Amino acid sequence: MHVLHVHxxxxxxxxxxxxxxxxxxxxxxxxxxxEQKRLKIKERVTIYTDSSKxxxxxxxxxxxxxxxxxxxxxxxxxxxxxxxFRKDFTKSLLRSTWHLEQPGWGQTTGAERxxxxxxxxxLWGWIPYIGDAPFPMRYHxxxxxxxxxxxxxxxxxxxxxxxxxxxxxxxxxxxxLVIAQAxxxxxxxxx
Numbered sequence: 001m002h003v004l005h006v007h008x009x010x011x012x013x014x015x016x017x018x019x020x021x022x023x024x025x026x027x028x029x030x031x032x033x034x035e036q037k038r039l040k041i042k043e044r045v046t047i048y049t050d051s052s053k054x055x056x057x058x059x060x061x062x063x064x065x066x067x068x069x070x071x072x073x074x075x076x077x078x079x080x081x082x083x084x085f086r087k088d089f090t091k092s093l094l095r096s097t098w099h100l101e102q103p104g105w106g107q108t109t110g111a112e113r114x115x116x117x118x119x120x121x122x123l124w125g126w127i128p129y130i131g132d133a134p135f136p137m138r139y140h141x142x143x144x145x146x147x148x149x150x151x152x153x154x155x156x157x158x159x160x161x162x163x164x165x166x167x168x169x170x171x172x173x174x175x176x177l178v179i180a181q182a183x184x185x186x187x188x189x190x191x
Contacts, residue, residue, distance in 0.1 A: 001169055004031070006154075006182045008162035013037065017183050019047075022165075032057055032179055036187045043072070045187065047179060058082060058176045060184065074180045083177045085184060100143060100181055102174055108151045110143035110181070141185060145170065154182050162186050 003022035008015055019032030034047040043062040049055040056077040064070040071086030083102040088109075091097035095115050100108040143151045151170040157163045166182045168175065 001167060002171070002175065004166040004168070004175075004179065004182070006164040006166060006179070006186070008186050015187060017047075017186070018051075019179050019182075034183055036183075043188065045180075045183060047176075047183070058180065060085075060180045072180075072184065074177055076176070082174055082180075085177070085181050087188070096141070098141070098143075098181065098185070100173075100177060102177055105172060106146055108143045108145055108173065110141045110154075113140040113142050113153075143181075152178050154185055 005020040005022060005027040007018045007020070007027070009018070010016075015036040017032070017034040017036070018027075018030060019034075020027035021029045021031055023029070030050055032047045032049070033051045033053070034045050036043075036045050044059065046053075046059040047057045049057050058074060058076050060072045060074045062070070062072055071084050073084050074082040076082055081103060083100065083105075085098055085100045088097040088099055091111070095112050097109065097111045100110065102108075140153065140155045142153045145151050149170065151173050152166060152168040155165045155167070157165050164182060164186065166178060168178055
């Protein structure tokens, strides 16, 4: 089992993400750094090896400006495909659901663990005045293979700041693809 910590830092015009290897339950070595510019028409997020942004680790790009299930391609620093992920628009109306594909490996499906919390999250946006505030509850996603075997999970660990614990159970899944999906769950979840 492999564990990662994903931390988001909100600034005025960008969301910053730092990805750390677990070190006895605490964030250890930094293994990824990304900045997502807000208000972009077509989403593109580059993940670097560190905050100097000198070396690209991978990136994910929206296939279309309107992403109602069209998907995001994940490519390495040379532009070669690592895989893709997409939100299942229909299933996500009730419970957010994502599909992750890795070449030669198959498809993984991830959904919010708690369907009641998922329903409450949808109602949150309709509450006058309160609905404009970020959703305060922690939410969690479990990703499973087509045969039902666990692949990885993403657990929001904090109430105010966005800190996630990513647990990878299947060593066959590309860690870069898992990081891309974990960042996307935070960056794109409300869309």
